[in-house]
Amino acid sequence: MLTVYNTLTRQKEVFKPIEANQVSMYVCGPTVYNYIHIGNARSAIAFDTIRRYLEYRGYQVNYVSNFTDVDDKMIKAADRDGVTVPELAERYIxxxxxxxxxxxxxxxxxxxxATENIPEIIAFIEGLIAKGYAYAVDGDVYYRARKFAHYGQLAGQDLDQLEQGASEHTATEETLRKEDPIDFALWKAETGTAIAWESPWGKGxxxxxxxxxxxxxxxxxxxIDIHGGGQDLEFPHHENEIAQSEAxxxxxxxxxxxxxxxxxVGDDDQKMSKSLGNFVTVHDLIQEVDPQALRFLMSSTQYRRPIRYSQTLLAEAQINLDRLKTTLNNLDFRQKTAQAGSDETIVQQAAALEDAFVTAMDDDFNVQNGLTVLYDLAKLSNQYLENEVVQTATLTDLTQRLERLLLIFGVAFKADQLLDAEIEQLITERQAARAAKDFAKSDAIRDQLKAQGIMLEDTPQGMRWRRA
Incomplete structure (x- = not known):
């Protein structure tokens, strides 16, 4: 039985979608004025992992994630780069x-x-004004936060706390235009040359x-069933979404x-953000490291927990990935000499491990416990591979289970490419040298292949190769 932690109620709840076997899911996407950093990527990866698990469990997921393609940051960035806001948005989308x-x-x-939905946004705001939840002032439109009875519930703050915080972070000129400091903007007047649309309240x-x-x-x-995003969006963004939508x-x-x-990042576990200038962009990082290792690092921590980013942890993720890939390669290699049939004892043990994986993940997507089970499945596979005789159906079963569970973490290994004719010839020559007990030549060929990124492994079942 799948349970999820609901930020609104601050407790785990049994997940029951509105429609059987279908999930509606909205995740706040990026404001597209720069490359995403790995803090942004963490959110995208976390909810992709959740989505993949829901799909694994048989749900059809309607997953919507927006692009904020107009706001103050975008206007400033476009002006800095000498491009239009739409051009900037297209670049970073x-x-x-x-x-x-x-x-x-x-x-x-x-x-x-956002820019594709301006008529709907204007109509939505008009509805809030008609219901008395919003008001226009000098071309701006604000939402009356106190009118919404549950305002502050998601953030767990009362209105006095919110008023104090709003007073500290709102410009004096804007505060004077508002009926209440905690009111927030639905529409912003634009009198300059920046991007704007006509509305009942003027251009904005x-x-x-x-x-x-x-x-x-x-x-x-x-x-909708699920709304997701980073913890920093609980207030004010998601709080305001609730107030607007339910009103x-x-x-x-x-x-x-x-x-x-x-x-x-760092010894003081400082939050990674663009405003603090301590971020690493995904765009730059994946030029230097295996993107799959970064993905695996980010998806191997339960989504509600913080992740400390470091090169050491990234290297550990790469090592774990390499071990899992080696296991799958070995399963594939043994198929060449396996006997027909199935070892039902191993298949049953593997099935029990997959059941344990589901139990772990059903507990609010507990990926740490899920990965422990995944590693146990890899261990079972490696132990079976040590047998002198293995059976095709068992190898297939182990392979499919490992690949199925790995895919939830976004891991799908590419098949090793075929060797070209020159390398095939070198391998043939090395095997002949070994047969003739010319170990010097055999070792020289091994070193030559290693220099080309081809690793040879002499196993009891014969020679096999893999790319480094």
Missing amino acids: NAFKADTKALNIEPATTNPR RPGWHIECSVMSTKYLGQT QTGQKFVNYWLHNGFVT
């Missing part, structure tokens, strides 16, 4: 898609953009929070709120 593809993150079912552009309410309800319906529709907005932990 394409970069996001390339970087997430390298990390083997499944594309969203839908990637809506949407506030950040309104776009997700509009796109979530448009593409997934008034009530507009009169329905519960989200059944399960899931929030991932931060990526930290």
Whole structure:
């Protein structure tokens, strides 16, 4: 029975989707003014892992993740780079898609953009004004936060705390325009030359929070199963989404709120962020390291827990991946000499391990415990491979289970490429040299192949090769 931790109720709850065998899932996407850093990637990876597990469990997942393609940061970045806001957005949306593809993150079912939904955003705001939840001032439109009875519930803060925080972080000029310091912007007037749209309140552009309410309800319906994002989005972004959406529709907005932990760096575990300047972009990092190792590192910690990023931990992830790949390669290699049939004792042990994996993951996607079981399955496979006689169906069963579980973590090993004719000839010559007991030549050929990235392994079942 799958349970998830709901940030709104602060407890684990049995997961029951609105429609049987279907899951509606909205995850806040990036503001596309720069390359994503590995803190951003952590959220994308965490919810991709959750999505993959839900699909493994038989659910059809309608996964929507937006692009914020207009806001203050984008306007400043476009002006700095001497391009238009749409040109800037297109550049970094394409970069996001390339970087997430390298990390083997499944594309969203839908990637809506704020700028593609301006008419819907304006209509949504008009509805809030008509219901008395919003008001216009000098071309801006603000939401009356105190009018929403449950405002602050997601963040676990009362209105006095929120008012104090709002007063400390809101510009005085804007505060004077508001009826209340905790009110937030739905529409921002634009009197300069920056990107803007006509509206009933004059030229302007949407506030950040309104776009997700509009796109979530448009593409997934008034009530959805799961809404996800980083812990830093709990307040104000997700708090404001709830207030906007439920005021507009009169329905519960989200059944399960899931929030991932931060990526930290340094001895003081400082949160990685662009504002602190301590970030590493995925775009740069995957030029230097195996993207799959980065993915594995990020997906091997339970989504609510923080991840400490370091080169040491990344290297450990690579080592673990290499061991798993070697196990799969060995299973494939033994198929060449395996006997027909199946060892039911091993198959039953493997099935029990997969059941244990499900039990672990059903506990709020506990990937650490899930990986422990996965490593036990690899250990069982390696022990079976030591047998002098192995059976084809058992090898296939072990292989399929390992690949199935690894795919939940976004791991899909590419098959080793075929050797070219020159290397095939060298291997043939080495085997002949060994047969003639010319070990000097045999070792020289081994070293020559190693220099070309080809590793040879002499096993009791014969010689095999792999790429380093």
